[in-house]
Amino acid sequence: MTSSRPDLAQPTAPADGPGGEPLTESDAEEHIHGICFKNGPPHRVGVELEWLVRDDRDPGIRVDQQRVAAALAGLGAPGALPGGGRLTTEPGGQVEISSAPAEGLAPCVDITRRDLAALRQAVLPAGLCLAGEGLDPLRSPHRVLEVPRYAAMEEFFNRAGPWGRLMMCSTASVQVCLDAGVQGTGPASVGWRWRLLHALGPVFVAAFANSPLREGRPTGWKSTRQAIWARLDPCRTRPPQNAVPAGHGHGQALDADPRAAWIDYALSAEVMCVRRPGDEPWTAPAGLTFRGWLRGGGERRPTLEDLSYHLSTLFPPVRPRGHLEYRVIDAQAGDEWIVPAAVVTALLDDETASQAAMGAAEVLWHTASTACGGDFGDEAGAGGGAGWDCGSPWEWAARHGPTDPIIGEHQREVLRGRRARAGPAGRPGSGQGGGRRVRRAVRHPVPMSRRRPPRRGAGGG
DSSP, X not given: OOOSSGGGOOOOOOOSSOOSOBOOHHHHHHHHHHHSBOBSOXXXXXXXXXXXXXXXXXXXXXXOHHHHHHHTTTTTSTTOSTTSOEEEEOTTSOEEEEOOOBSSHHHHHHHXXXXXXXHHHHHGGGTEEEEOOSBOSSSOOOOOOOOHHHHHHHHHHHXXXXXXXXXXXXXXXXXXXXXXXXXXXXXXXXXXXXXXXXXXXXXXXXXXXXXXXXXXXXXXXXXXHHHHHHTSOHHHHSOOTTOSOOOTTOOOOTTOOOHHHHHHHHHHSBOOBOOOSTTOOOBOOTTOBHHHIIIIISSSOOBHHHHHHHHTTOOOSEEEEBEEEEEEEEOOXXXXXXXXXXXXXXXXXXXXXXXXXXXXXXXXXXXXXXXXXXXXXXSGGXXXXXXXXXXXXXXXXXXXXXXXXXXXXXXHHHHHTOOOOBOTTSOBOOOHHHHHHHHHHHHOHHHHHHHSOOOOSOOOO
């Protein structure tokens, strides 16, 4: 989502060229600590919706980007969309609407629908349409944006095969954006919300898998988009350490502060692009991490703008950008994006549903670690990175969707809210109230939100 407020804004694209004062390692750590998780009572909701753009008569042909640009002329200016969102173009010509942050689900749906109506109305006279699918089922990947960032990104990913080009140019998603949470403990805390979203990742991958085809043929995956992500650089696509539930008996604190783990993750990731002036390519040296760059490993010292740029090239399942950006859901047809947005919001907003969902997710991850022969909560395979060789629930979800017997069972548990965790005093919760709220979110997402007015108050500082 996009906003004029600093805590919910997209990272600002830095000016061409390096610029700025050199950054120290402690400066970088302090900056990441301060910006990535903004504390405050969680109540705001936003979405980022990506769409494939097709010819209305022949969805298999490549659409000329100038044709798309002409149709969308004027909609990309600030304030052009009636709901206050922002329209951008992805490397392969996909378009994305980033909603303004809203005070609850119902206002979010309302403003986003208005933005989408304007977008659909704009492409219609040009003989174009928007397709909500996780992977382009017919066309091969083709990058249309000739800018240094995406050229460097493509070169970086090409070192490991074709998967980066596919991700950049052929995939689309529904991203749900939520306030990070409050400092402290419990279901409203940053740590709990961070771990719950990660723990439920396979459930949402399976429930909303919508990318079974590639170039007109079945791939063998229900979510080929997720399978593509799994083949990308694990240092920037897997969850950080301790984000997914640990195996049985590890006693992991479910609401521990995630900042230190995220700082280490961000600085340990390889640099994807190095900004240079003029027409010089932004290609980064192979193997250079941002921490290595801070310690003198690059051609020059990195700046704060370089760090901001680097953070925008990290793509884990949950990305902290002041708010939490949930990235695991395939794009959905029409207005079906409302359902995952409603369910994610309800599971995090309702304490009983949140505790029940965490309980179900812990059982799922324990089942997976048992099948694997031991805990893999901190291994790359557990996070959907290189490997997926240990019975990972990410793989089960992407390959089989809700038809996987284990994933399907726990998906039903989550949506019903039946498996409740013990409360703070060790008392088991019934889970019934939370389950009713989640079921209402699935059946009637907008009326449900209107029955429960959003909380008011500061959402971050």
